Amino acid sequence: MIAEAPTLPHILEVQGLTRYFGGLAAVSDLDLAIRPGELFGLIGPNGAGKTTVFHLISGVLPPTKGKVLFGGMDITGAPSHSLARQGLARTFQIMALFQSFTVLENVLLGTYGIVRVNPLAALFNTPRSQRIEVEQRERALQLLQFLGIERLRDEVARNLPLGHQRILEMAVALAGSPKMLLLDEPFSGLSVEEIREMMGRIAKIREGKTTIMLVEHNIRVVMDLCDRIAVLNFGGKIAEGTFAQVSQDPEVIKAYLGTKRYAA
Ligand SMILES: Nc1ncnc2c1ncn2[C@@H]1O[C@H](COP(=O)(O)OP(=O)(O)OP(=O)(O)O)[C@@H](O)[C@H]1O
Ligand SMILES: [Mg+2]
Numbered sequence: 001m002i003a004e005a006p007t008l009p010h011i012l013e014v015q016g017l018t019r020y021f022g023g024l025a026a027v028s029d030l031d032l033a034i035r036p037g038e039l040f041g042l043i044g045p046n047g048a049g050k051t052t053v054f055h056l057i058s059g060v061l062p063p064t065k066g067k068v069l070f071g072g073m074d075i076t077g078a079p080s081h082s083l084a085r086q087g088l089a090r091t092f093q094i095m096a097l098f099q100s101f102t103v104l105e106n107v108l109l110g111t112y113g114i115v116r117v118n119p120l121a122a123l124f125n126t127p128r129s130q131r132i133e134v135e136q137r138e139r140a141l142q143l144l145q146f147l148g149i150e151r152l153r154d155e156v157a158r159n160l161p162l163g164h165q166r167i168l169e170m171a172v173a174l175a176g177s178p179k180m181l182l183l184d185e186p187f188s189g190l191s192v193e194e195i196r197e198m199m200g201r202i203a204k205i206r207e208g209k210t211t212i213m214l215v216e217h218n219i220r221v222v223m224d225l226c227d228r229i230a231v232l233n234f235g236g237k238i239a240e241g242t243f244a245q246v247s248q249d250p251e252v253i254k255a256y257l258g259t260k261r262y263a264a
Contacts, residue, residue: 008072011036011180011211012057012088017066019052019235026052028235030066034180039202039212041226041243043219045256049235050215051093054182058090059083071179087179091169091186093215099158103149103168106157107140110175143171147201163194170201180211187218199225219257223247231256 014032018025027049034040042050055061057068062077069075070088080090098106144150149167152160157168166186173181186202187195195218202225206212216222222229223243231239231246233255239246246252 007036010034010069011038011071012213013067013069014053014057015067015069017053017056017068018064019049019056019061020064025235027056027063027232030232030235030237032230032237034211034213036179036211037206037209038227039206039214039225041222041229042213042215042232043217043222043229043256044232044238048232050232051184052235053232054090054184054213054215058088058182084176084178087177088182089173089176089178089180090182091173091184093184093188097157097165097169097172100156102154102156103144103160103171104137104140104153106168107143107171107175108136110172111136111140140171140175143174146204147171147174148197162189163191163198166190166198167201170205174205174210178210180213181205182213182215184215185217186214187216187221195221 010033012032012034014030017027017030017032019027030049030053032040042053044050052061056063056066059075059078059080059082067074067076070083070086073086075083075086075088098109101109141150141153144153147167147170149164149171152164152168155164157165160168166189170183170186183202187198190198199221202212202214214222214226226243228241229243229246230237231249231252233251238255239249239252247257
């Protein structure tokens with residue numbers, strides 16, 4: 001009988017994560033534990049350290065101190081491309097698309113470095129490398145369909161309106177079929193209608209069992225989508241729990257939410 005792999009209680013763990021920029025602690029002694037399949041929100045005022053946390057987890061920046069575990073493996077300081085191969089993908093607050101490439105080409109580029117093709121096989125255009133190319137194209141088109149932008153496949157990225165660029169960035173991050181996706185402000189700059197559609201897309205990605213960590217300032221969105229939330233202020237975690245729990249916390253109200261009431 002083949003023993004089943006034990007399911008870990010947490011897909012991602014951050015322990016004592018700290019990052020200094022000169023004398024400034026952008027992230028300070030942060031502990032987080034995200035469960036598989038969870039949609040976890042990271043919120044807090046401007047400059048609280050949210051994007052830096054994503055940079056530290058995704059290997060864009062090394063931490064000054066602390067550890068990052070993904071699927072139980074220590075990935076602290078591992079480069080982004082190796083993490084993408086292990087199933088951890090992200091989007092950026094300032095989008096990182098290949099502006100002169102088409103939508104489909106951007107998604108295909110998102111799979112490179114993840115799907116391994118022997119360079120010699122590719123050079124000689126062997127049947128195997130041809131088959132992989134066809135499969136990747138097929139998968140990329142399915143992904144565009146899944147996200148509702150298949151009709152834009154031949155548009156050049158730079159000509160897309162912001163809302164479509166944000167969806168494309170998500171498609172690129174999903175191209176390698178990640179186990180976990182880090183989304184940094186995917187709703188910023190979107191219209192009310194686009195926000196509604198984007199919420200639907202994120203819910204669909206999540207139904208596909210992808211664990212998601214979301215940084216977002218739109219509190220309504222965070223309230224509707226997230227299972228649990230951590231609140232950062234000056235690089236440290238000041239609260240954690242469901243939206244109903246953290247939104248009652250006096251320190252969170254003072255530092256971020258203000259006195260506005262958010263009905264559950
Ligand atoms: N490369 C850097 N060099 C120096 N300081 C930095 C650098 N990156 C971020 N900081 C500082 O670290 C702190 C945290 O920044 P970070 O971008 O992580 O905040 P944030 O929570 O994502 O803010 P926002 O909501 O505005 O996106 C800020 O004080 C910022 O000025
Ligand atoms: Mg940020």
